[in-house]
Amino acid sequence: MHYILAKNLDWLGPLKEEIQNSYNTDSKEVSGLPILKVSSELDLKGKYLAFSTTALINTEQIPEDSISKQAQALVDSICKKINPEESINLHVFSMTNKYGVLETGRAEILKDKIHKNLRKNKIRILRKKFDRSLAIVQVMLLDDRSVILSVQTSEEVSEYNSLYSPYVGGFNNVEDDKKAPSRAFKKIVEAQEILGTKISENQTLIDLGACPGGWTYIARKNGASVIAIDRSELREDLMVDEKVQFLQTDAFKYRPEETLDWSVSDIISTPDRVIELITTWVLGKLCRNFIFTIKFQGKDGYHVLEEFKKLADQCDFQIILKQLNANKNEVTIMGRERV
Numbered sequence: 001m002h003y004i005l006a007k008n009l010d011w012l013g014p015l016k017e018e019i020q021n022s023y024n025t026d027s028k029e030v031s032g033l034p035i036l037k038v039s040s041e042l043d044l045k046g047k048y049l050a051f052s053t054t055a056l057i058n059t060e061q062i063p064e065d066s067i068s069k070q071a072q073a074l075v076d077s078i079c080k081k082i083n084p085e086e087s088i089n090l091h092v093f094s095m096t097n098k099y100g101v102l103e104t105g106r107a108e109i110l111k112d113k114i115h116k117n118l119r120k121n122k123i124r125i126l127r128k129k130f131d132r133s134l135a136i137v138q139v140m141l142l143d144d145r146s147v148i149l150s151v152q153t154s155e156e157v158s159e160y161n162s163l164y165s166p167y168v169g170g171f172n173n174v175e176d177d178k179k180a181p182s183r184a185f186k187k188i189v190e191a192q193e194i195l196g197t198k199i200s201e202n203q204t205l206i207d208l209g210a211c212p213g214g215w216t217y218i219a220r221k222n223g224a225s226v227i228a229i230d231r232s233e234l235r236e237d238l239m240v241d242e243k244v245q246f247l248q249t250d251a252f253k254y255r256p257e258e259t260l261d262w263s264v265s266d267i268i269s270t271p272d273r274v275i276e277l278i279t280t281w282v283l284g285k286l287c288r289n290f291i292f293t294i295k296f297q298g299k300d301g302y303h304v305l306e307e308f309k310k311l312a313d314q315c316d317f318q319i320i321l322k323q324l325n326a327n328k329n330e331v332t333i334m335g336r337e338r339v
């Protein structure tokens with residue numbers, strides 16, 4: 001079975017429809033949790049699921065037992081695919097109907113025991129940071145105390161690039177920044193982590209629909225030079241920043257003179273128009289990395305995601321479609337040039 005996680009119960013419906021429409025496959029709900037189960041016969045390599053926060057692929061289920069016995073069974077399974085001296089990403093969490101993703105309580109005790117047993121087998125566990133070039137081991141405890149295990153070797157991980165999250169259980173809470181001009185800054189912080197590429201010193205970035213400047217603020221904080229486009233001006237300190245060039249023009253019409261490191265957009269417009277804009281920037285190779293949000297009115301417009309998925313397979317970018325934790329009725333499409 002594959003276990004596909006949604007942000008919360010509200011997004012199970014759109015996720016179920018997406019799985020049906022994209023891959024013509026039925027999915028089953030896991031009682032009261034924002035999780036869908038899909039048969040392993042569906043090959044998820046290279047696939048996209050915009051309304052999923054993360055996925056546990058090709059899982060096995062360890063039945064309810066004492067924590068020590070479950071830990072031993074998990075480590076025995078992990079060791080079948082992971083070699084001694086290898087480093088891995090390890091995510092252990094409970095999915096509860098009340099609190100969502102939890103790393104405390106039974107999950108924390110189980111994690112400690114897995115750590116100890118893996119160390120005996122000389123397997124190294126990465127602390128804190130997530131590394132997409134390493135194997136990913138996910139352990140999810142369910143309400144009935146059974147445990148779902150997914151082990152993907154480093155070779156397999158890249159095949160499921162768009163489906164994983166660097167965050168445990170796909171959940172995160174980007175820290176507040178009181179100096180940011182808007183709460184929207186959280187979206188670009190989260191998207192960079194999911195993409196696995198940071199906006200960095202001396203890079204060039206265009207911010208389409210930039211006002212009041214949350215995204216421009218983050219790009220400047222990371223040291224990039226920004227072209228910010230909007231009909232309305234940004235916050236005063238960003239307007240006088242000599243590394244911010246503000247252009248009061250239509251973001252749909254602007255084209256750069258040379259390829260930029262980043263093109264990012266949080267424009268409020270119809271899904272069709274935003275997809276067209278992404279296509280212009282991506283197929284036209286006007287940028288090396290991109291982050292675009294698509295905002296929906298109700299369920300209208302979800303179909304554009306299906307159209308974009310077809311296009312995504314044909315371009316020279318590694319693409320991720322994901323509803324961020326910071327997204328409301330939005331999906332973020334992001335990508336980076338393949339190396």
Ligand SMILES: C[S@@+](CC[C@H](N)C(=O)[O-])C[C@H]1O[C@@H](n2cnc3c(N)ncnc32)[C@H](O)[C@@H]1O
Binds near residue numbers: 184209213216231269
């Ligand atoms: C959600 S806000 C952006 C928030 C911004 N990312 C931040 O972090 O503060 C969307 C912006 O898109 C701008 N916008 C919408 N259509 C536009 C267009 N055709 N050209 C330029 N800006 C546009 C709006 O003026 C609005 O300021």
